[in-house]
C-alpha cells in the first residue's frame with residue numbers, strides 16, 4: 001500500500017472516531033520526515049499515539065488482536081501493523097539509537113520516544129535502589145519491638161513487616177486498601193528511621209512528604225499530624241518528623257508552561273527520605289521526574305492502593321509495582337531476615353520465583369476504618385475480587401452504610417439524595433447520625449455567615465467551615481456525558497437546589513457554587529482538580545464580592561497578599577479562567593479525596609470506562625455512607641471489565657509476565 005493510501009486510511013479512522021486527529025497527524029508528520037517509511041510503521045505509530053491517549057505508554061505488538069477487538073480497529077489496520085518493522089531512521093532499537101528517532105521498538109513494544117525514556121528511567125531509578133546495599137540496620141529489631149505490640153508466634157503483623165522491609169531497603173512500596181494503616185505505618189517508620197539515625201548522627205534525616213494533588217496532600221497533612229502526636233518516640237525524634245505535605249509539583253519545582261522541573265539529576269533535592277502518598281495517581285512521566293530529582297542514596301517510599309484506578313496520564317506505575325503484592329512472593333532469605341528482625345513468620349508467602357522488587361513490597365490487609373460488619377468495606381472487597389454474587393448479596397441486604405438504587409439514574413430520586421442525603425434509605429445506625437446531601441453545606445453557609453463588618457480571620461474561618469461541610473457529601477459519576485454523566489447531573493442538581501431556594505440562581509457565578517479547576521494555574525497556586533466554593537467575602541475596600549474560596553494546603557505556594565494564618569485562598573471569578581461546577585465529579589477526579597457520604601452513579605449504557613477499578617475507587621471514596629445508583633447490568637459490566645495498561649515497566653523490573 002502506498003504512503004498516501006495509508007494516510008487516507010488513517011484519516012478515515014479519524015472520521016470514524018477510531019483515531020484522534022492528533023494520531024493521524026503524527027503519522028503524516030512521520031511520512032514527511034521519511035518518504036521511504038513503511039506503511040506498517042505509520043499505522044503502528046498512529047495506533048501507539050491513539051493508545052497513549054488512553055494511558056498506555058506503548059503499543060504492545062503481541063497484543064494487536066486483543067487491542068483490535070477492544071478498540072474495534074479495522075482488520076486492514078491490524079494486518080498492516082502485523083510483523084516487525086524494517087529499520088528506518090524514524091525507528092530506534094532498544095538502545096535508543098539512532099538517537100533522534102521519534103519511535104522506539106523495544107522487544108515487542110513500540111513507544112513514542114519520550115515515553116520509552118520515562119519507562120527506562122523509572123526502571124533504572126528503581127533497580128538502582130533495589131540493589132543498594134541493604135546494610136543490617138543496627139537496633140532495628142529493638143525499635144520494631146517497641147513500636148509494635150507483640151503478636152502470637154504464627155501471626156503476621158503486616159504493618160510491622162512493611163516497616164521492617166522499608167527500613168532495610170532504599171526503595172519500598174506499601175500498598176493497602178482504605179484505612180489499612182498506610183499512614184500510621186509510615187509515621188512509625190519515620191519515627192524508627194529517625195530514632196536510629198539520631199543515635200548515630202547529630203543531624204536528623206532530611207525527610208519530605210508529598211502527594212500528587214493538593215487534595216491528597218491536604219488529607220495526608222491532617223492524618224500525619226494526628227499520627228505524629230500519638231507516636232511513642234522521644235520529643236527530639238518527633239520534632240524531626242515533618243508534618244507538612246507538599247504536592248509533587250511543588251516539591252520538584254514545577255515551572256509554568258514547561259515539562260522541566262527546578263530539581264533534577266543535576267540539581268537534586270536536598271533530602272534523605274521521600275514519602276509519596278496516593279502513589280496510584282502518579283503517572284510515568286511524574287515518576288520519572290521524581291526519580292530523576294532524588295539523590296542517589298535517598299530512600300523512596302511509595303504509599304497507595306494498587307487496586308485503584310491508574311493515573312489519567314500514561315502509565316500505571318503503582319499497579320505495575322504492586323502486581324504481585326497479594327501473594328507477596330518473598331524469597332527464603334527475606335523470610336528468614338523478617339523472622340529474625342521483626343519476628344513475623346511470612347513462610348506462607350515465600351515463592352520460588354521471588355524477584356528483587358517483590359522483597360520491597362508489602363501489602364497491608366486489615367482495614368481499621370471498615371470493621372468486619374461494614375457494608376462498604378465488604379462491598380469494596382467483593383468488587384475487588386470480582387465476586388458478583390457477593391456484591392449482589394451485600395447490596396440486597398438492608399444496611400446501615402449502603403443504600404442501593406437499582407433502577408439506574410434515569411428514574412431515581414437522585415435530586416433527593418443530592419439535596420437531603422436520603423437517610424431513610426439506610427437502616428438507621430444506633431448513633432442516630434445520618435448521611436446528608438448538599439443542603440448541609442448550603443445551610444451552614446447561611447447559618448454561620450459572619451456579620452458584614454467581621455474581620456478577615458472570621459471570614460477565613462467561615463469559608464473553611466463551609467468547605468469542610470461541602471466535603472461531607474459528593475456525587476460521583478463514571479462518565480461525563482449522558483443522563484448519568486457529570487455535565488447533565490450538575491445542571492439538574494443546580495436547578496433542584498435553586499428550586500428549593502438553597503441557591504440564588506443556577507447560572508453563572510452565584511454564592512454556594514462549587515467549582516473545580518480544570519487546569520493548573522501556577523500564578524494562582526491552584527492545580528487541576530482543586531475544588532473551591534463561591535462565597536461573598538470582603539474585598540480590600542470592604543465591600544462584599546463573590547470570590548471562589550479554595551482550601552490552602554500547607555506546602556502549596558503562598559502569595560504575597562495572603563496572611564500566614566490564612567486557611568483559604570480567595571480568587572475573583574474573573575481571574576479563574578476555566579472551571580467546572582462540581583456537585584457531581586468523575587470518579588477519576590475524586591481520587592485522593594474521601595467523603596463521609598458518597599453517591600456513586602453508574603451509566604446504564606455500556607461504556608469502556610465502567611470498570612472494576614472505577615467501581616472500587618468510587619466505593620472507597622465513601623467513609624461512612626454509600627448511595628450506589630446503578631442497574632444490576634451496569635454493575636455486572638463494571639465487575640467484568642478490568643482496566644489494563646500495556647507497559648514494559650514490570651518486565652524491565654524483572655517481574656515474570
Ligand SMILES: Nc1ncnc2c1ncn2[C@@H]1O[C@H](COP(=O)(O)OP(=O)(O)OP(=O)(O)O)[C@@H](O)[C@H]1O
Pocket residue numbers: 159176177178179180181182183184185223368369
Ligand atoms: N494497627 C492499628 N490498630 C488500630 N487502629 C489502627 C491501626 N492502624 C491504623 N489504625 C487506625 O485506622 C485508621 C486508618 O489508618 P491510616 O490513616 O493509617 O490508614 P490509611 O491506609 O493511610 O488510610 P487511607 O485510606 O485514608 O489513606 C486511623 O484512624 C488509624 O488510627
